[in-house]
Amino acid sequence: MVLLEFSLYPTDKGESVSEYVKRNLEIIDESGLPYKLGPMGTCIEGEYDEVMAVVKRCFDRMSADCGRVAIQIKIDYRAGHSGRLDAKVQTLKDKTGRDLRT
Amino acid sequence: MVLLEFSLYPTDKGESVSEYVKRNLEIIDESGLPYKLGPMGTCIEGEYDEVMAVVKRCFDRMSADCGRVAIQIKIDYRAGHSGRLDAKVQTLKDKTGRDLRT
Amino acid sequence: MVLLEFSLYPTDKGESVSEYVKRNLEIIDESGLPYKLGPMGTCIEGEYDEVMAVVKRCFDRMSADCGRVAIQIKIDYRAGHSGRLDAKVQTLKDKTGRDLRT
Amino acid sequence: MVLLEFSLYPTDKGESVSEYVKRNLEIIDESGLPYKLGPMGTCIEGEYDEVMAVVKRCFDRMSADCGRVAIQIKIDYRAGHSGRLDAKVQTLKDKTGRDLRT
Numbered sequence: 001m002v003l004l005e006f007s008l009y010p011t012d013k014g015e016s017v018s019e020y021v022k023r024n025l026e027i028i029d030e031s032g033l034p035y036k037l038g039p040m041g042t043c044i045e046g047e048y049d050e051v052m053a054v055v056k057r058c059f060d061r062m063s064a065d066c067g068r069v070a071i072q073i074k075i076d077y078r079a080g081h082s083g084r085l086d087a088k089v090q091t092l093k094d095k096t097g098r099d100l101r102t
Numbered sequence: 103m104v105l106l107e108f109s110l111y112p113t114d115k116g117e118s119v120s121e122y123v124k125r126n127l128e129i130i131d132e133s134g135l136p137y138k139l140g141p142m143g144t145c146i147e148g149e150y151d152e153v154m155a156v157v158k159r160c161f162d163r164m165s166a167d168c169g170r171v172a173i174q175i176k177i178d179y180r181a182g183h184s185g186r187l188d189a190k191v192q193t194l195k196d197k198t199g200r201d202l203r204t
Numbered sequence: 205m206v207l208l209e210f211s212l213y214p215t216d217k218g219e220s221v222s223e224y225v226k227r228n229l230e231i232i233d234e235s236g237l238p239y240k241l242g243p244m245g246t247c248i249e250g251e252y253d254e255v256m257a258v259v260k261r262c263f264d265r266m267s268a269d270c271g272r273v274a275i276q277i278k279i280d281y282r283a284g285h286s287g288r289l290d291a292k293v294q295t296l297k298d299k300t301g302r303d304l305r306t
Numbered sequence: 307m308v309l310l311e312f313s314l315y316p317t318d319k320g321e322s323v324s325e326y327v328k329r330n331l332e333i334i335d336e337s338g339l340p341y342k343l344g345p346m347g348t349c350i351e352g353e354y355d356e357v358m359a360v361v362k363r364c365f366d367r368m369s370a371d372c373g374r375v376a377i378q379i380k381i382d383y384r385a386g387h388s389g390r391l392d393a394k395v396q397t398l399k400d401k402t403g404r405d406l407r408t
Binding site for chain 4: 150151154158161165168169170171172173174175176177178179180181182
Binding site: 005015019021025026029034035036038040041043072074078084085086088092095096098101102 | 105127
């Protein structure tokens with residue numbers, strides 16, 4: 001299982017691009033995979049091929065009518081671990097003993 | 103104001119590094135800046151110099167006893183906008199009309 | 205066509221990981237796609253599916269014997285443009301009028 | 307010493323932004339620090355504060371007349387190592403025994 005965080009947006013559509021980015025969230029939400037939307041990207045958890053297939057669908061939809069698209073992806077693979085979308089944050093709350101903001 | 107998301111961790115301390123990463127969260131939490139901890143990094147909002155100063159403190163603490171440290175940073179600067187730590191996510195909820203998971 | 209830059213390495217194998225990273229370069233070199241190795245990652249040019257297939261092969265090989273793997277990917281898609289592995293750098297040399305170091 | 311790779315560009319200026327990105331290269335070239343320009347970003351080598359100061363100058367110049375700016379930064383700190391702008395690539399050439407493209 002991997003955690004994949006990505007952002008994917010057009011850079012040829014001016015300063016505000018939420019009308020375009022909302023498409024990603026529709027695709028992600030409909031994928032059925034566990035995810036978390038954050039201020040700078042969305043994290044998805046699943047097998048490598050599953051999460052990459054979601055990114056690909058987002059890319060196909062964005063490149064259909066955008067001339068330039070930027071994508072940033074970070075992946076954290078850890079053998080034999082799942083449920084890390086929540087567990088990584090919880091571990092840090094436990095280890096710091098603080099009610100960290102999430 | 104900028105949104106800065108970063109992850110900063112040692113790569114010479116084996117598979118589990120939460121004992122090291124927890125230091126970042128202590129530093130971030132004590133900075134007084136608004137932040138959100140996520141599964142793949144932490145977002146901080148503030149002026150460029152403010153948020154970069156937090157990253158620097160995390161780096162200093164980590165490099166004090168780690169031989170190799172990896173850092174990834176993404177910054178989104180938007181003139182005249184603040185409160186985006188929450189606003190960006192809310193905008194996407196509004197535009198999709200969905201209760202997106204956060 | 206896209207430009208994809210990525211780095212992919214184990215984080216559970218200690219400070220020096222070039223023995224592991226060299227596998228990526230063998231896979232990339234054998235892919236037949238145009239690429240450029242740099243100090244912090246490798247850029248590949250091709251269709252989205254082509255370049256992502258190379259990353260996948262690198263991931264499969266790395267995750268076969270590494271317990272934790274970190275991946276960072278940046279993609280720049282620009283409709284109707286190719287040959288950008290060299291052209292982007294050349295444009296900056298031309299526009300600055302300087303013999304920039306590459 | 308750290309290796310820092312970054313890209314910094316406006317996202318509110320349309321599809322072609324090399325007129326803006328060329329400013330970064332002027333600033334980097336004049337910094338006196340060793341660097342390498344690549345297709346997806348520029349790598350600089352130096353002390354943490356030195357390389358971050360270069361990024362800051364690029365940000366100040368870009369944000370002076372751009373309403374939205376995206377920055378991606380990757381840092382690789384390794385205690386007691388320098389000259390890695392060239393050494394990391396050379397190590398991979400040596401270990402693969404191939405004349406990898408750079």
